[in-house]
Amino acid sequence: MAFLEIARLEKSFGPLRVVRDFNLTVEQGEFVSLLGPSGCGKTTVLRMVAGFEMPDQGAIRIEGKDVVRQRPNARKIGMVFQAYALFPNLTVAQNVGFGLKVAGVPRREAVERVAEMLALIGLPDLGARYPFQLSGGQQQRVALARALAVRPRVLLLDEPLSALDAKIRVSLRTEIRAIQQRLGITTIFVTHDQEEALSMSDRIVVMNGGIAEQVGTPFEIYNHPTTKFVANFVGTISTLVAEVEDPAAGEVRVAGQTIRLPQPVEAPRGGRIGLALRPEALHLGPGDGRDTMLPATIADVQFLGSVIRLQLHTGGTTVALDTFNRPDLPPPQVGAHTQVSFAARDVIVLEH
């Protein structure tokens, strides 16, 4: 039995169905991200787990018990909000201790727990400050400590990093993940940032239009997206249009060349399919084990530091290609003629 189980969840706001037939099981200690564009229903799912929204249908079970009819303050779920939501009239220590006081934890024990939490988030000396005296990153860490102090069964993070600067965002996501793993707390994280989801999660749920498009590990989601939406939303892809020659053998034709895909194609002979390629699957010039080679023209060069991202015209379309920077080799010039190669096993087949 899963620790947290969401089954057939439905929610509409007026005529708008924001969550449709949403199913998810989360194991104890797992870090699951809900990833999707704004309006995809990810925050609504989170708010239903927290108890701030009432589902129209479906069940949310924690440790086997349905909590849908339970009030938010009885669910023992910790939540961190995008807007920090620290209580402005209380000091940092009082904020962190708020839940303990409400729960009637003895004073001495509460003081100890608050100190422990402040140490956990790396702000042991800021207990006497007020929220307005802290930076955004510090405030969000205090919010995390406050949510964790009551030892909740599940931790919900609602885009906690979105309001922060890029640099703090990256350092804080590492920190949140480390704390989550150290405490082994079951966590659901809502974000629209694929990099956050990929780097922090055990599993990702990619949501679109109120449904879960795909559930899987970051590796699976990135390398084997099952729908066009997931392939497009997570990472960058370039799509080459191919004509099916032999569906059973997985043979397709691109720009006058026949490619043999590792699996059969689910399209009729003569039909068109999309071959999606990640920027790192493409190689400039011939490469080891990359049996398909297409002529190409350099359309754009972006020097990103360690990586150079090229846009190339090939096979009637534009593809993105990533190559590592080499100090001994200047990046190619725009307009230069070259070749790109890729391996058939790196191709993601999408219905066109």
Next chain:
Amino acid sequence: MRSAKLWSWIALIAGILYFFLPLIGMFEFSLRARRGEYSFDAYANVLGDPAFRATFGYSVLMALFTIAFGILLVVPTVFWVRLKLPRWRPVIEFITLLPLVIPPIVIVFGYIRLYNTSSWLPLTGSAMGTNLLLMFGYTMLALPYMYRAVDTGLRTIDVQTLTEAAQSLGAGWITIIARLILPNVLVAVLSGAFLTFAIVIGEFVLAALLNRPAFGPYMVWMGANKAYEPAALAVIAFVVTWACMALIQLVTRLSKHTRAQQR
């Protein structure tokens, strides 16, 4: 340039004279109770009058009850409207403004008709019931100020997110209102409270027509029957009001997190 500065000085001095001359005149007059010399006789008469002490004490007590009742009524209402019924805000705001439009005399006659001794709720039948009725009336008179003050106070905080954060930490409604909402609007509530105090202390119509021994009717009676004492009374009333305003300032300064918000 120079003449503009001159004119602004003249305007300022004229304003100060306009405001302070009557006060100074009144104060000077209040000191003339003893023929040929200045004295505080009028003040001594007023302060020594048992009726003054009784009516002032009564009104202060009524003011305190009105403030307490007003806070209990307004803070949860404003909180709830902001949290759950934002669409009703214009309606509630309109209702709270009604006391400014409807004269107190209409309200009190309405009260007397509704709660007289032959009605289903004969509040005017006993002194206690009438006191209660008077307090409700005062609460209503103070409603526009109290509601607005608290509403403005709540606007400075993100009520919904803070409430949800508190709920997820296990807090119930009473804890949320008492430990989060009230402290965050304390300065607003206090300014509403001092305004309520000022209104109750000076109110005449409700108290007179409900026949309660309040300070307002006493002031009117004094004005009709004495020469120097009303002036002394007016000065005392001013001092009380100013003391209230000074208290508002003091409280605002003492509140640490509020000071930060205003920065």
